[in-house]
Amino acid sequence: MTAHEGERAMVIAGAGHVGGRAALALREFGWQGRIVMIGAESHLPYERPPLSKQLLTGEREALHCQLRPAEAWQTERVEHVIAQVEAIEPDTRVVRLKDGRRIQYEALLLATGGHARRLSIPGADLDGVCTLRTLDDAACIARRLVADARVLIVGGGFIGLEVAASARKRGCEVCVVEGAARLLGRAVPAVLAERVQQLHERNGVTVRLGVAPLAIERAADRLLAISLSDGNTMTADVVIVGIGIEPADELARDAGLAVNRGIVVHAGLETSAPCIFAAGDVAIHPSRFSGLPIRQETWQNAENQARVAARNMLGGDAVSDEAPWFWSDQYDHQLQVAGEPALGERSVRRLLADTGSIDFHFDAGGRLVGASGFGPASVIAKDMKLARMLVERGLSPAAELLGDATIKLKALL
Ligand SMILES: Cc1cc2nc3c(=O)[nH]c(=O)nc-3n(C[C@H](O)[C@H](O)[C@H](O)COP(=O)(O)OP(=O)(O)OC[C@H]3O[C@@H](n4cnc5c(N)ncnc54)[C@H](O)[C@@H]3O)c2cc1C
Structure with a gap:
């Protein structure tokens, strides 16, 4: 082992969306030492949304799904190790790979996503x-x-x-x-x-x-x-x-970390073990609306939590409390959901042109807990952006105003 390899490192298990973004964020936030990103797939980190859409229709190629071009990982000095992480040893702060290698970590991020059921x-x-x-x-x-x-x-x-x-x-x-x-x-x-x-x-x-x-x-x-x-x-x-997926929480479970159909984390994405964080599809965290545990499987959550995890691996005190948001493209239509509509007890619909709409969802106390938009992407995009901001900012305009398409959503912000 060279002296360099013996240095303590920021280690990331899982080189997917969160893994890749967190590695880059660690550099951005000033970490000068080693960053070791270990992934079981033979690809550099890539985004998954196109896999069910443009990649299947032939409108996009695999190369264009990459988070960053290959050279970027070298420039940022991120070591990409293609290997399966077999175990973590929290007591000695070591990650053990299937091929026998052992890597010591300063802080560890579990970004292992999920397995398709x-x-x-x-x-x-x-x-x-x-x-x-x-x-x-x-x-x-x-x-x-x-x-x-x-x-x-x-x-x-x-x-x-x-x-x-x-x-x-x-x-x-x-x-x-x-x-x-x-x-x-x-x-x-x-x-x-x-x-x-x-x-x-x-x-x-x-x-x-x-x-x-x-x-x-x-x-x-x-x-x-x-x-x-x-x-x-x-x-x-x-x-x-x-x-659906099964959260890939087996490394955490085997190491004795708290797991409950996902790796249990606090708002700062720390697990129950010191210096070990979890983020993305695998992490189960308190909901900002209900305080109950939720696990999000969304692109936006991967983006947000990667940065929060990176900050906190470096000793920061960032919290992950953004309102959930995701989109889905089907034909020329888009569905977008912000917040947690499942917590809603009643809803009001705002019609957008002839083809689109946004439903606003309120909980029993009249608090706006979600907005779900559906229609051609060009019809819903602008208003859904504003609806998302209403949910994100915790505003609760009157249902009659939200349902009245003659009143601009911007005016309610
Ligand atoms: C087909 C598809 C379409 C999607 N479309 C949308 C969309 O339209 N909108 C939206 O909001 N979200 C979408 N998502 C969800 C979004 O892509 C995920 O939420 C995001 O990829 C989660 O990132 P992650 O890093 O947590 O997990 P992943 O990106 O899955 O990365 C986890 C990585 O960890 C690796 N790994 C696991 N265990 C180990 C181990 N023991 N050792 C080493 N490596 C390991 C895995 O091989 C994988 O590469 C889609 C997902 C899929 C699959």
Whole structure:
């Protein structure tokens, strides 16, 4: 081991969105020593939103998903180690890699994201049954989305529906099965979920609610035969499973850190062990609205928490308390959700032109806890930006004012 390798380092487990952004932020905030970013994927850090959208439609290439060009990591002296972190040893402040290497840390960030959940039914591991989390997954799915291919999507959440829209753009025949009685789960109010369903149906997607796959078999001509819970059988060339993620919290759990379907962190993103932080999809933190633990799986959260974690790894006292926000692009439409609409007890709708709307959600005490916009991106973008600011600033204008499209949202800020 050289003297350089023996130096204590800022170590990041997971070279994804949070890992990459945090490494760059550590330099930006003045850390002069080593930064070691360890990732199991063979790629430099990249952004995942295009994986279910432009990467599948062919409108973007993998290289253009990178967080920063390859040279930037050298310029910033970030050591990118391609390896699996096998264990952490909080007592000796050591990270152990699968290949046997041990790296000592000054502070450690767990930015391990999540693993795509798989079906636990017979045939779930057949060739042609895919999940989507990584660039490699996206490349594999993109190869299968050829014109007229029959695509079965299991799960009517964001990833499943974005893939459905991309597959239609590629000329595939698409069916979405969702076990629940509605699309998009609790993150999106039911009224919006219905409109999203109608959008997909108008674009030629078959949506079957309350239906789950029971078994998958290899049929003739490389087709897959899927038995469904409603008694029907379907055939498909490819099955894409979008049923959520499992937070990759195993390193923390094995090391005895507090874990509760995600790594438990305080508002400053410290875990229950000294000098170990967690951020991004894997971290479960107190909600700014309810104080209850929430775990966010969003691009914006990755951006925000990476910087908070970096500050605090260097001894700062930053807090992660931004209101949640995410978007989803499907066809020419965009869905945006700010805050936590699930906490809402009542809502009011503001209509935007003929095609868009924003629903504002209030809790039992009349506090604005969320806003969800839906419509063509060009129609909702401007007002949704203002709606997001209202939620972010904790303002609660009267429902009548928010619902009245003749009153400018800017005037309510
Ligand atoms: C297909 C797709 C589309 C999305 N679209 C949107 C969108 O439209 N809008 C939006 O707001 N959000 C979107 N998201 C969510 C957003 O991309 C994630 O919230 C963000 O990537 C989370 O960043 P992260 O760093 O926490 O996790 P990741 O980016 O997943 O990075 C985690 C990394 O850690 C590595 N790792 C895990 N365990 C280990 C280990 N033991 N050793 C070494 N490395 C390890 C993994 O291999 C991975 O590279 C999308 C996500 C996906 C998958």
